[in-house]
Amino acid sequence: MQPQIKEHTHGTAHALVDQSEQELRVSTLELFFDLVFVFTITQLASLLARDLSAAAAAQVCLIFIVLFWMYGGYAWLTNQVPPVSTMRRVLLIAGMAAFFVCALSVPRAFSGTGLVFGVGYLLVVLVHGGLYAQVHGRAVLRFVPFNAAGAACIIIASQLNGALVYVLWAAPIALQYAASYLAGRVGENQRAGFDVRPGHFVERHGGLLIVAFGESVVGVGIGLADLTLDLKTVITAVLGLVLAAALWWVYFGSDEKQAEAHLRAAAMNDRVRMALVGYFYAFVPMLLGVTSLAAGVKLTISTIDARLSLGPALLLGGGVALYLVGDSIFRRTMRIPGSVYRLSAAAVAAATVVLGTMLAGLAQLLGLLLTVAAMLVLEARNR
Structure with a gap:
């Protein structure tokens, strides 16, 4: 059932009055949009797996943040204006195509396809x-x-070389922060589109996260195509899947429902701030963590029973740590208790780098899985 929306014109602006907020669900077109956007994460994971340098890590962070900001802009807009008319659907598909072009140019965005990006x-x-x-x-x-x-x-950066390229790529992030500050100052003006419908907003970002998990698993599966499917390969793949499922549990076990309830109860100005911090600033490390973990598992599969070099071990431990730190920020923002458990587990996850480099990739994967599982058990006992 489509939500019933009434439009009232005030000068050049339109105020949208949602007659049934609970009926507003994420549309299939929005899900399609998310699938295209998550291709960016797949591309970034592949970039990390190919190049373990600090420069590549910086590039991944810069590319992801500038794109995720605009993803958030589309998600916020469709939260206020469902894509129910032909014109809105056509424009959303056009935006989808533009995101796809960006994703296609990700692997060489700093060294050849920057202009396309x-x-x-x-x-x-x-x-x-x-x-x-x-x-x-x-x-x-x-x-x-x-x-x-x-x-x-970014267009200017594509024509330059050296450190200035990174400065120019960082500039959009500073501009985005300025824009978000402005959005917070005008949050009381609902007609400007800065309010949030909690049910749809939470569902949309939860869907993005689950698609990101799915794409990471698919990426690992594709990476197995050229390997012999022996016991150690199967064990690595299954451990990667179970670890992803444990991280799914971290957020979807209770965070999603509590976040929606707390957003719904908040005053509008506070709700805008919570949505921005929780679903952008906190989701950045969470999604980068998924990206890093996917790249780490890809690099670990073929050497699961051997000591890892520092790069793959950092991707594994750092990926899980980033995800847990992001979820801790998310919990604090959404007034959900228990963020201290997430931060403690993040520290332990980062320390598992020692297991990977001193023992084997298998030891590190097991250590990460046990860390997340123990955290979930302790949280459940202390609720």
Whole structure:
């Protein structure tokens, strides 16, 4: 059933009044959009697996943050304006295509396809601005200039070399922070589209996270195609799957439902802040953690019974640690108790790098799995 939306025109802006917030669910087109976006995560994991340098890690972080910011812009917009009309659907598909172009250019975004990425990103920004302006009019001027300036920085960076390239890639992130600060200051203006429908918002981001987990598992499975399917390979693949399932449990065990309830109970200004911090700033390390873990498992499969080099061990331990730190930030933001367990487990996860480099990849994977499982058991006992 489609949600019933009434539109009231006030000058150039439109106020949307949701007659049944509980009926507003994530549409299949939005899920399709998320699948395309998660291809970016797959590309970033492959980039990490091919290049374990600090430069590659910095590139992955920069690419992901600038793209995830715009993903959040689309998610926030469809939370306010469901894609039920033909024009909105066409524009959303156009935005999807622009994201796909960006994802395709990820592997060499800093060394050859930066211009393609920059143009694709500019299209992402412009399509989002067009969708937003269609409903909220001139309120679009509060953030589109920041996003467009960020895209221009990336395009300029594609024509340069050296450290300045990284500075220009970091510029959009600073501009995004400025835009989010502005959004927080105008959060009381619901007609500007800065309110949040909790049910849809939580469902949308939960769906993104589960698709990211799924893509990481698929990526590992594809990586097995060229390997002999012996016992150690099967054990590694299964351990990677079970570890991903444990991390799924970390968030979906209780966080999702409690987050929705607390968002729903919050005043509008507070709800906007909670949504921004919880589903952007906290989700950045969570999704980067999934990306890092996927890359680490890919590199570990063929050497599961041997000592790991520092790079793969850092990807495994750091990936789980990042995810748990992000979830801890998420819990504190959403006023869910128990974040201290997540931080403690993150520290232990980071320490498992020693297991990988001194013993074997199998030992580190087992250590990570036991760490997350023990954390979940302790939390359950102390509720």
